[in-house]
Amino acid sequence: MSKAMARHSDAQTIPLSFTLNGRLQEIEVEPHELLLDLVRERLGLTGVKRSCDVEVCGACTLLVDGRPVSACTTLALEVRGRSVLTIEGLAEDGKLHPLQEAFIAHGGFQCGFCTPGMILAAKALLDENPNPTEEELKHFMHGNICRCTGYKKIIESIMAAAKKMRPAGSKS
Amino acid sequence: MQFQKDIEILAPREKVWKFIWDVDQFISCMPGCKEAKTVEEGKRYTATMVEKVGPFKVEFPTTIEILEKEELTHIKAQASGADNKIGSRMKIELDVSLKGEGDKTTLSFVAGVDILGKLAALGHGIIKRKADQVLDEFTQAVKQRLEGDA
Amino acid sequence: MLRRFRLEEPESVKEASEVLGRFGESAKIYAGGTELLLTMKEGLVHYEHLVNIKKVGLNQIKRDNGVIKIGALCTHHQLESSPELQKSLPAFVQMEHNVANVRVRQAGTIGGNLCFAEPHADPGTLLIALGAKLVAAKGSSQREITAEDFFVDAYETSLEPDELLTDIQVPEANRGVAYLKFGYLERPSVGVAVALGAGDGKQYIGDIKIAVGCAGPAPKRMADAEALLRGKSREEATRNLPKAGEIAGRAAQALSDLHGSQEYKEHIVGVLLKRAFHSALSQC
Numbered sequence: 001m002s003k004a005m006a007r008h009s010d011a012q013t014i015p016l017s018f019t020l021n022g023r024l025q026e027i028e029v030e031p032h033e034l035l036l037d038l039v040r041e042r043l044g045l046t047g048v049k050r051s052c053d054v055e056v057c058g059a060c061t062l063l064v065d066g067r068p069v070s071a072c073t074t075l076a077l078e079v080r081g082r083s084v085l086t087i088e089g090l091a092e093d094g095k096l097h098p099l100q101e102a103f104i105a106h107g108g109f110q111c112g113f114c115t116p117g118m119i120l121a122a123k124a125l126l127d128e129n130p131n132p133t134e135e136e137l138k139h140f141m142h143g144n145i146c147r148c149t150g151y152k153k154i155i156e157s158i159m160a161a162a163k164k165m166r167p168a169g170s171k172s
Numbered sequence: 173m174q175f176q177k178d179i180e181i182l183a184p185r186e187k188v189w190k191f192i193w194d195v196d197q198f199i200s201c202m203p204g205c206k207e208a209k210t211v212e213e214g215k216r217y218t219a220t221m222v223e224k225v226g227p228f229k230v231e232f233p234t235t236i237e238i239l240e241k242e243e244l245t246h247i248k249a250q251a252s253g254a255d256n257k258i259g260s261r262m263k264i265e266l267d268v269s270l271k272g273e274g275d276k277t278t279l280s281f282v283a284g285v286d287i288l289g290k291l292a293a294l295g296h297g298i299i300k301r302k303a304d305q306v307l308d309e310f311t312q313a314v315k316q317r318l319e320g321d322a
Numbered sequence: 323m324l325r326r327f328r329l330e331e332p333e334s335v336k337e338a339s340e341v342l343g344r345f346g347e348s349a350k351i352y353a354g355g356t357e358l359l360l361t362m363k364e365g366l367v368h369y370e371h372l373v374n375i376k377k378v379g380l381n382q383i384k385r386d387n388g389v390i391k392i393g394a395l396c397t398h399h400q401l402e403s404s405p406e407l408q409k410s411l412p413a414f415v416q417m418e419h420n421v422a423n424v425r426v427r428q429a430g431t432i433g434g435n436l437c438f439a440e441p442h443a444d445p446g447t448l449l450i451a452l453g454a455k456l457v458a459a460k461g462s463s464q465r466e467i468t469a470e471d472f473f474v475d476a477y478e479t480s481l482e483p484d485e486l487l488t489d490i491q492v493p494e495a496n497r498g499v500a501y502l503k504f505g506y507l508e509r510p511s512v513g514v515a516v517a518l519g520a521g522d523g524k525q526y527i528g529d530i531k532i533a534v535g536c537a538g539p540a541p542k543r544m545a546d547a548e549a550l551l552r553g554k555s556r557e558e559a560t561r562n563l564p565k566a567g568e569i570a571g572r573a574a575q576a577l578s579d580l581h582g583s584q585e586y587k588e589h590i591v592g593v594l595l596k597r598a599f600h601s602a603l604s605q606c
Contacts, residue, residue, distance in 0.1 A: 012328050031329035031372065054360055055426055056508050067399070070425040073359045077329065121424065143423025226439065226477025227350075228366050258366055290364055297577025298441070298476045301539060 018079045021089025029076040036060050036071035039086060047087035047116040058144030061117035062086055068124045087116035090123070099123055099161040108157030110148035118144050122158045130166055134159070173300050175283045179311045183318045185270050188277045189244045191318055192268070201313035203306055214238060221253060221262070225302050230255045230291060232262050245270055260289035281311065324362055330373045335459050335486055338375050343484040345371045351486065353395055356422075356430035357438040380433070380488050383407060392490045394433025398422070401432060411492060413499035417448050420503070433487045439540065441476045442509035442581070447535030448501045450543050451515035454492045458485045466491075470533070473540035495519070497529075498605030500598040503536065504590050510536045511581035514570075514594035520556070520606035527551050527559045527603075532566075532595065537587040538575035546573060547595070556603075563599060567592025 013028045020043065029038060039045050039062065048071055051059035055070040062071045063085040064078070090097045099119050102108065109115040118141070125132060125140040132140070137158060146154060181188055192198050199208035199219055208219040221232040232253030240248035251264040267282040285303050292299070330349070332338040342349055349371035352358055361367050380393040383404050390410055392401065401407060402419040421427055421435075421444055435445050436456065449456075449469040456467045458481055469490075472479050481487065497519045505511035513535040519528035530552050535541030547570040550562040571588030578584045 011326065014329065030326065032324040032326050034324065037323070053363065055356060056423070058423070058425065061425060067428045068425050069428055073356060073363070074429065075355065075359070124424075139419075140424055143425055226475070227361070228477065290366055293364055293366065295441075295577075295579050297579035298539065301476075301577060 014077045014080070016077060016080055018081065019083040021084070021086060031075065031077060033076040034072065035062065035069070035074040035076045035079060035084075038076040039071060039084075045086045045088050049113060049116065051113070052145075056143070056145070057114070058117045058121060059114050061120045061144065063120050063124055066124060066127055068121050085120065085123075087120060090119065097123070098164045099126070099158070102157040102161035102164065103154075106157040106160055107153045108149065109154075114144060114146045114148075118146065118154060122161070125158070126162050126165060130162060132162065173285045173287075173296070173303060175281070175285065175304060175307050177281045177307055177311050179279050179315050181277045181279055181315050181318050182275060183277055184275055185244050185272060185277045188270055188279060188318060191314070192247070197317065198314070201310055201317060203309045203313075214241065223302065223306065225294060225298060228258075228291070228294060230258060230260060232260075234262070255291075258290050260287065260291035262287055279311070279314070281307065283307065324359070325368055327369055328371050330371050331377055332373065332375065333377050335378055335380075335488060336462055338373060338378055338486055339459065339461050339484055341371075341373050342486075345373075346483065349373055351375055351434075351437070353431045353434045354397065354429040355434075356426050357434060357440060375486065378486075381431075385410065385494075388494045390492045390494060392432060392492070394436075394487045394489055395431050396433075398427035398430050398432065398435075399424075402427065410494055411452070411499070413501055414448060414452070414492070417444050417501045420444070422509075432490065436472065436490070437479055437481060437487055439473055439475075439477050439479050440509070441539050442505075442511065442536045443541075444501070444503060444510060444513055444535070446473055447513045447533045447541040448499075448515040449490065449492070450533035450535075450541055451501075451517040451531045452492050452499065453495075453517070453531060454490055456487055457489050457491065458482075459488045460485045464488065470543040473542075476539035478540075498602035500601035500605075502594045502598045502601070504594060505536070505581065507581060512537045512587055512590040512594060513541070514591060514598050516595070516598040516602045518551075518599070518602050518606070520603055524556060524603060524606055526555045527553065532570060534570050534574040534591055534595075536581075537571075537591060538577060542573060542575075544570040544573055546570075551599070559599075563596050564592065567595045570595055 011030055013030055016029050017026050036050055039048055048062055049059040050072055051057045053072050055073045060070055060072040061068050065082050099122050121144050195208050195210050199205050204222045206220050210217055215238050217236040219234050221234050223230050232255050234251050234253035236249055236251045238249050247268040249266045254261045263286040265284040269280040271278045287299050330341050332341050350369040352372040352374050381395040382393045383406050384391045398418050398421045402415055408415050432445055435443055454469040456472050458465055474480050497517050499517045501515045503510040503513040515533045518530040521528050530548050532544040532548050533541055534544055547566040550566040551559040571591035574591055576584045576587035
């Protein structure tokens with residue numbers, strides 16, 4: 001009986017109110033919509049990538065309330081009442097974030113495909129642990145895969161950014 | 173995946189052979205098998221195979237073709253099916269041999285099983301284990317059916 | 323893309339149980355979704371209703387009369403960052419810290435992990451060695467299932483279809499605990515947990531619990547291997563370790579697959595058992 005009801009009833013929609021890169025968004029989503037598709041297709045922010053589609057590679061990393069999630073395997077409805085940060089929202093008033101500057105200065109990317117996810121994950125790391133050891137950094141970043149750089153430059157970039165971000169006055 | 177099972181049945185070869193060709197009886201020993209039908213006696217049969225591993229359920233409408241038949245001794249068959257709902261196919265090559273004299277028959281099954289498509293994502297090991305369980309249950313059921321029917 | 327489904331959002335265990343009973347096989351519990359959504363994306367399963375149980379409030383960590391109670395909806399991240407757990411169950415915290423990756427730990431729940439019963443997982447193995455009890459609720463009644471009885475087969479637990487796992491209870495005890503895992507792939511290939519007590523300045527082994535996971539279809543308690551070590555002098559136990567490893571390896575019902583051959587996994591079980599035993603002993 002429930003199957004017949006589902007077929008004939010209107011598609012269920014969920015009102016979604018959330019902050020995207022600091023600005024309030026109000027939109028309706030269906031339960032089965034994925035966060036990755038919402039951000040890329042409906043909101044046009046294509047910095048976040050679909051890569052492995054099974055939460056393993058980290059190319060789809062977004063920050064929700066400052067914590068990294070796999071947008072490919074997160075229902076869009078889960079960001080109700082939360083704040084979402086994409087790579088497009090990292091620079092402020094045209095000024096690059098120290099992580100972005102460090103990745104450029106230290107060669108932390110080649111093709112750039114993993115980079116948005118890599119930088120967002122690194123931001124979450126440094127927000128939680130402003131002075132990580134290399135072991136702590138590697139453990140946190142373990143879920144972000146890069147096929148180009150061999151990781152050494154990524155580690156250097158993050159450590160350099162951490163150093164720059166540490167003096168008093170840096171925002172957390 | 174290759175499977176081999178031998179069972180000793182306390183019944184003469186003629187009885188076992190007759191049992192194999194009694195489609196309803198034989199197929200009903202196979203766990204998860206339903207709606208067995210004869211399309212062409214001795215040549216072609218159909219059945220639906222339903223199997224479950226945890227929350228993963230498959231339903232294969234299956235066609236069984238008899239390739240070779242040697243009276244009271246040997247059968248070679250091929251079965252194939254597809255579950256379009258979950259995009260998976262199954263193929264089985266089956267070799268059945270009967271050996272033995274008097275009141276004891278050794279029934280041997282050699283099966284080559286291929287599972288293709290999404291179901292393979294569950295992992296070779298899990299599928300092999302499930303197929304092993306099914307074959308085990310099947311051969312035990314055949315033995316019980318033949319021996320109990322005294 | 324996922325196929326369309328309806329979302330149900332019960333606000334109590336009783337309501338969740340009722341919803342599950344009402345929709346039967348067409349509904350599935352949804353918490354972190356880290357396993358469920360993957361299988362739905364693959365097209366291996368489909369549910370017309372997902373029952374979001376994150377509003378039911380089962381995400382607390384409590385210490386109650388010598389028992390640590392962990393809500394089923396605690397995320398791995400919550401568990402790895404809990405000061406309470408770091409104090410009372412540091413080996414459990416370390417295991418949680420190493421589950422999957424930071425994004426899966428952020429969304430995934432311990433309850434979801436246990437109930438999905440993916441063979442290549444960590445928490446179940448350690449919980450068996452810790453003698454944990456799992457509490458399952460249906461309507462307004464509940465029952466306790468020991469961790470070692472919880473896992474039936476690959477992707478199969480002893481939960482009934484309309485039951486909810488509500489919390490995991492771990493008895494506090496003065497013991498050395500170690501969980502070691504091994505693997506190159508995304509999920510672990512072999513996991514071994516040892517919890518033991520030692521007496522007389524570590525000169526003899528008191529009670530010991532061993533569990534092996536990931537190698538076979540479900541994590542298992544290794545009672546026969548334990549028997550070779552329990553109550554033995556430290557020397558004798560150490561001498562028996564290789565034999566215990568062999569027994570545990572075979573009992574693990576290792577399957578040959580991409581993670582390794584059956585023989586290889588059995589061998590690794592022996593290696594990890596030896597290391598975990600010594601690690602646990604050093605903590606006593």
